[in-house]
Amino acid sequence: MSELKSGSNLEKVLKAGHFAFTGECGPPKGANVEHLIEKFQYLKGNVDAVNITDNQTAVVRMSSLAASKLMVDEGLEPNFQMVCRDRNRLAIMSDILGAHALGIRNMLCLSGDHQTFGNHPEAKNVHDIDSMQLIALVKKMRDEGKFLNGDDIDVPPKMFIGAACNPFADPYEYRVYRLANKIEAGADFIQTQCIFNMDKIRDFMKKVVDMGLHEKTYILAGVTPMKNAGMANFMSKFVPGMDIPDSLIKRLKSVDKRDQAEEGIRFALEQVEEFKEMEGVAGVHMMAIEWEHMVPEIAERAKVLPRPVV
């Protein structure tokens, strides 16, 4: 990793050996640019890059590409999320070129939540290629300067390639191998699903380190502060692939309702502290879902400020 692959801020931060801190922001369910830009301000200067979700949970929102461009204009660095559910290979390659042209330098490659979860379950899904193949495609376009069909790209898109990893989905024993496949496909960095089960992530990261995977990619641990016990309960029951230990729900319930948000943040901060020391973890991906205005406080208390300038 001597030369920069994309020149993105996130890449530079990670390459310089800093503990990365990324955020997340969902585009609006409408064309409300003002509100979006207001949300950006909470993230500016507090994170290295911000994931812009792509019709997350299959609910229609402003396009992640457009919202990423708005973010570039505001002087923040987006991590442009792309799902395979809504685009075939033509649209995918064209959007990657477009993203580069608009100054976007990070991409997170995802399969996408199934449309049955969303607000248009009647939709036809695409899944022309899957997330693993998307990673390999972005890498091919960047490193070989070629389209999927082998034709040359005149100016190849330079992207820092991200992928997701959910250590809490099944079959657990296979998850580390799937991660290895994503790294082989070309993932420069990994952002994990929200972590709540610390015992399990410790075990998982040990496996990752044993296989030497942390030396081939940067792994950012996913953290979501719980707003209250109800949110924890809901996520535990209804969000697929979530592993929320009863002990956490109990801990949130043990305090007064008014103090549950603070307790959730405290747990998240404890997690960040542990991840700073955990072998193989290169940073934290803070997903403060619809809680962007708390990010400055969380970043401050997590002692990750100021963000490095590289």
Added chain:
Amino acid sequence: MIVADRKSLEEILAMVKDNKKILIAGCKGCVTVCNVGGLKEVEILASSIKIARKKEGNDIEIDIEVLERQCDTEYVAGISETVGDYEAVISLACGVGPQFLSEMYKDQTFYPGVNTTFFGGATQHGVWEERCAGCGTCAIHNFGGLCPIARCAKSLMNGPCGGSSNGVCEINKDTECIWDSIVRKKMEAGRLEDLLGVKGIKDWQTARDGGPRRSIREELVQGNI
């Protein structure tokens, strides 16, 4: 086999609401095996329609016929003498049947009485499940003999996704995560290495995406194609 479900009586009754004399045509192929379009089901539909129409005081005359197969012109030709006697025909064959009928008998109206759903088989009496997506490039041997194109909700070639939980797909607790089964089968066989590395991007030209498909067995063709 091709699996289908019968349309609702409401929908079928609306199709033939203006007709006084119809034919219901079953098929002895797949739809007989999946109990939706064989002799029994043809008779049940005929009786159900008659009950409805008698209730309205608007009797309907219904004849029934069960073709050997509705997907072969020689059997479709079997009703050439009588097909013109009816105001309309309801076919209980898969989607192929009413099309072969429509193509041969251009002046007759053929209504589909079933919704054709998938290629599959019976996992127990009365329960059918999808197994094949007819993508035109079979590679199930690479996946422990299980098809992720047909059986993974996202048709992932490199699964399982992050929504797999206890062998169940994220979309529905009654849907098996086929990738869970593929991975476990490989692990039990000590052949996990088969799943390492990235499975390449699929060529969908052989699937429906390449346009309507045609199979030709030249040694069987008589005359010009």
Added chain:
Amino acid sequence: MRLSYSADIKVIQVPCTGRVDILHLLNAIEDGADGVYVAGCLEGECHYIEGNLKAKRKVEYVKKTLTELGIEPERVAMYNLSSAQGARFAEIANEMADKIKALGPTPVKNTHAA
């Protein structure tokens, strides 16, 4: 034991209710019967293992069909009793006859004489 039961009921004997088909029930309704019920052995006591359970599912199917057609599903019913329960047989017959009388004549009108 000479028990009397409603004279409105026509009994059709079958060796086992497993022999009763959806079509038999539908055809009865189609031909103008105001109601039709199946009297099978007690559940778990079928001589052919599960004939009466199969009959029960078929009765359910016909009930659903009638519902779809806007006809009272109560016009079709499944009863279970043993061959030793003569009194129960008469009771069921009267119960069914009363139920049908309460529902009134079938809405399935036959133009030809039934």
